[in-house]
Amino acid sequence: MDLPHPTWLRTFEAAARLASFSAAADELGLTPAAVSQQMRLLEDHLKTTLFERLPRGVALTDMGEAYAQPVRQSLADMRTATAGLFGAARKRQIKVRASISYATLIIAPRLNEFLAEYPDIDVELSTFVWAGRFQQGLGDVDIRFGHGDWTDGHVTHLGHEYAIPVCHRDHLARFGNAPTFDQLAADHITTIHGSEADWPQLMEQLGLTSPVPQKVTRFDSSLMALQFVSSGYGTAIVVESFASAFLDRGAVVRPIPEKLAIRPAHFIVEREGTERRDEVRAFSDWVKSIHSWS
Numbered sequence: 001m002d003l004p005h006p007t008w009l010r011t012f013e014a015a016a017r018l019a020s021f022s023a024a025a026d027e028l029g030l031t032p033a034a035v036s037q038q039m040r041l042l043e044d045h046l047k048t049t050l051f052e053r054l055p056r057g058v059a060l061t062d063m064g065e066a067y068a069q070p071v072r073q074s075l076a077d078m079r080t081a082t083a084g085l086f087g088a089a090r091k092r093q094i095k096v097r098a099s100i101s102y103a104t105l106i107i108a109p110r111l112n113e114f115l116a117e118y119p120d121i122d123v124e125l126s127t128f129v130w131a132g133r134f135q136q137g138l139g140d141v142d143i144r145f146g147h148g149d150w151t152d153g154h155v156t157h158l159g160h161e162y163a164i165p166v167c168h169r170d171h172l173a174r175f176g177n178a179p180t181f182d183q184l185a186a187d188h189i190t191t192i193h194g195s196e197a198d199w200p201q202l203m204e205q206l207g208l209t210s211p212v213p214q215k216v217t218r219f220d221s222s223l224m225a226l227q228f229v230s231s232g233y234g235t236a237i238v239v240e241s242f243a244s245a246f247l248d249r250g251a252v253v254r255p256i257p258e259k260l261a262i263r264p265a266h267f268i269v270e271r272e273g274t275e276r277r278d279e280v281r282a283f284s285d286w287v288k289s290i291h292s293w294s
Contacts, residue, residue, distance in 0.1 A: 001046075002045075004042050004045050004046065005041075005042075007038065008038050008039075008041060008042040008045070009042075009071050009074075009075070010028070010075065011024060011028060011030070011035055011038045011039065011042075012038075012039065012042055012050065012067075012068070012071060013068065013071050013072050013075055014027050014028055015035060015039060015051070015058065016050075016051075016060055016064065016068040016071075016072075017068075017072070019057045019058060019059060019060075020057040020058065021035040021036050021039070021057075021058060022035075022057075023057075039051060046067075048061075048063050049061050049063070049064070050063060050064035050067060051064055072273060073273075076273055076276075091120050091121065091122050092120060092121050092122070092277075092278075092279040093121070093122045093123075093124060093279075094121060094122070094123055094124070094140050094141060094277075094279045094280060094283050095124045095126070095139045095140045095141070096123060096124065096125050096126070096139065096140065096141045096142075096143070096283065097125075097126050097127065097128055097139040097141070097142045097143070098125070098127060098128075098142070098143040098144075099127060099128065099129065099143075099144075099145060099221065100127040100128075100129070100221050100223055101221045101222040101223040101239075101242050102143055102145070102242075102266065103125055103126075103127045104127075104223050105222075105223060105241070105242045105245055106241060106242075106290070107125060107143075107287075108125070109245070110290055111123065111125070113286075114282075114283065114286045117286075118279070118282055121279045121282065121283070123283070126139070129220055129221070130194075132150070133150065133152040134152050134153065134269075134271045139271060140270070140271055140274045140277070140280055141268060141269070141270050141271070141274070141280060141283060141284065142268070142269040142271075143158075143266055143267070143268055143269075143287065144266070144267050144269055145194075145264055145265070145266050145267075146264050146265075146267065147263070147264060147265075148265070148267045150267075150269055152269070152271070152272065153269040153270050153271045153272050153274075153275070154269070154270040154272070154275040155267050155268070155269050156267060156268045156269075156270075156284065156288070157265060157267055158265060158266040158267060158268060158287070158288065158291050159265065159266075159291050160261065160265060161239055161240065161241065161262055161264075161265050161266070162239075162240045162259040162260060162261055162262065163195070163198050163202075163237050163238060163239055163240065163259070163260045163262050164237065164238065164240045164243060164254055164258075164259050164260070165181070165184070165202065165235055165236070165237050165254065165255055165256060166226070166229060166235070166236055166237075166238060166243050166246065166247070166252040166253065166254055166255075167184065167229050167234065167235040167236070167252060167253065167255055168229055168230055168231070168232045168233070168251075168252055168253070169250075169252075169253045170232050171188075171229070171232055171233065171234065171235070172184075172253060172255050175187075179255065181203075181206060181208065181255065181256050182203070182208045182209070182211055184235045184255055185199065185203065185208075185210065185211055185213060185235070186211035186212070186213055186214065187213065187214055187215070187234075187235075188213060188214060188215040188216075188217070188233060188234035188235070189213045189215075189216055189217075189234055189235055189236070190216075190217045190218075190219065190225045190228060190229055190233075190234045190235065190236035191216060191217075191218050191219070191225075191236075192218075192219055192220070192221065192222055192225050192236070192237075192238065193218065193219070193220040193221075194264075195237070195262075195264075198237040198260055198262065199237060201260060202237060202258070202260045205258065205260060206256075206258060215234070217233070217234055222236075222238045222239060222242045223242070225238060226238060226242065226243065226246050226251075226252065229252055230246055230251040230252050235255065237260065239262070240259065241291075266291075268284050268287055268288070270284060
């Protein structure tokens, strides 16, 4: 069979990626009718149905899904070859997303090390609260916290992690010379959205009965919880790597030495199609290198 017209393949890739003829038309500078016609011609040429036409948008059929992958890779290979052979020398860019806590406490303080090693790579760093999947144009690499069950990219586990309780030394001093952890838990605790179970799990690990705290303050990020307790209020349980900078400068202390092993962890997720880019590989390898926990 003869190869389909290259224009049809380019339009097919956009429509498959965006799950919309209208969105593909906007991206390619065409009309939705032109996209629809090209896809009809492509389906006639291949003698198969590539898309299910839905009330809103389109969805790939099984055959369309199978065809989209080699088409996408072939176009990516041609773009790479064209840029490598004929493109003017220019800086590469990588778009990275992470939680505000990870971006602020892990990446930002060390990012200059990466930029010094790779001066030809520009990094655009943005934050999210919870990331479930990539959004078009918003990222090449995510650093997500969870169980690694995402399906929208290449997922790499960054290692097992621990959570530790922290508070301000003045808050701890309120309870005398040898305060017990259940005293702290009964007074004022700070919880982080998605990690509320850390408190009862650590109490169980210590063989203590969880009291009903007099006050509970809730945050959606570890960074806010750390900032709050470092001002002298309450006790928080946070990922150990997030707390290290606050501990190093004496902003918080550890009331007990015990740690809680947690099941969620941080993962690098490289958006489908980006994992072969040299700048993505370089950044991912750098992130792995700065993780000291195991």
